[in-house]
Amino acid sequence: MFAAMPIFSLRGASALPRALGALMIAAILTPVLPSGPIPATFSAMIGGIVGEMLLGTLIGGTIRIIFDALALAGQLIGSQTGQAAALQFDPTLNIAQGPIGRLAAMLAAATFLGADMHLQMILALGDSFHFVPPGAAADVVGASRAWIGLGEVMVITGFRLASPIIVLVFLINLFIAVVTRLSPQMNIFFSMGFILTIFGGEFIFVLSLPHILHEHHEMLRDVMDLLPTILQDAAGTP
Numbered sequence: 001m002f003a004a005m006p007i008f009s010l011r012g013a014s015a016l017p018r019a020l021g022a023l024m025i026a027a028i029l030t031p032v033l034p035s036g037p038i039p040a041t042f043s044a045m046i047g048g049i050v051g052e053m054l055l056g057t058l059i060g061g062t063i064r065i066i067f068d069a070l071a072l073a074g075q076l077i078g079s080q081t082g083q084a085a086a087l088q089f090d091p092t093l094n095i096a097q098g099p100i101g102r103l104a105a106m107l108a109a110a111t112f113l114g115a116d117m118h119l120q121m122i123l124a125l126g127d128s129f130h131f132v133p134p135g136a137a138a139d140v141v142g143a144s145r146a147w148i149g150l151g152e153v154m155v156i157t158g159f160r161l162a163s164p165i166i167v168l169v170f171l172i173n174l175f176i177a178v179v180t181r182l183s184p185q186m187n188i189f190f191s192m193g194f195i196l197t198i199f200g201g202e203f204i205f206v207l208s209l210p211h212i213l214h215e216h217h218e219m220l221r222d223v224m225d226l227l228p229t230i231l232q233d234a235a236g237t238p
Contacts, residue, residue, distance in 0.1 A: 025125070032126070051132075055132060056125070056128075058140055058144055058230065059125060059227065062147070062223055062230060065150045065151065066154070066220055068158075069154040069155075069219065070161070071101065072158030073157070073158045073159075074098065075098075076159065076166065077098075077104075077165045077201065078099075078101050079098075080162070080165050081098075081100065081197055081198055081201030081202065082201075100205055104209070107213055108216050111213050111217050115220070117220050120224050124227045124228075127227075131232060131234065132231065139233065143230045143234035146229070150223070153219075157215070164204050172193065172200060173197075
């Protein structure tokens with residue numbers, strides 16, 4: 001789960017804190033988890049380990065999709081406001097983003113931690129051992145079908161969050177095109193259009209930022225409510 005969960009799967013972060021965190025969580029959950037049969041063969045043990053890894057990836061990747069929606073919105077906003085040339089590597093999402101997308105990703109990570117979503121994911125990890133006991137077969141492929149619907153939500157949400165900036169940039173370009181058509185001698189596209197696009201886009205982004213973070217938080221809550229259903233699908237229970 002740590003390998004796929006946002007923030008904790010930072011590429012630039014040291015592996016030692018993540019390993020220690022995983023050991024601490026294992027030590028805390030072990031006394032309260034149901035005990036299962038010990039694998040009789042080495043191949044059965046490897047199969048159980050692989051199954052638990054896939055199940056943890058399923059849980060962490062489900063939350064990761066919501067962060068990808070914000071990353072898509074940040075990339076759209078950055079490309080529309082002329083910040084494609086100022087890309088910076090974002091270790092939170094392992095992608096290159098502009099300054100606006102980078103700021104949104106940092107605030108989204110703060111929202112994730114401030115709302116104790118990481119603790120709820122640990123609770124979901126503990127529940128997964130009750131739905132799918134250690135060593136039991138998990139239908140990870142069937143449960144991952146929920147990612148199809150979440151992928152659709154990711155794309156729609158990304159475009160919806162970036163739509164105010166996209167509309168603003170379209171109106172600015174339309175205004176400049178009309179003025180240039182009326183007076184071809186006034187080449188204001190490079191003198192004013194680029195400046196209006198940058199400052200106008202950043203202004204609308206600042207106004208929309210509380211709504212973006214609120215939408216991000218609500219999506220995280222909805223996905224956290226969806227995790228028990230995904231675990232039930234992995235367990236094969238109705």
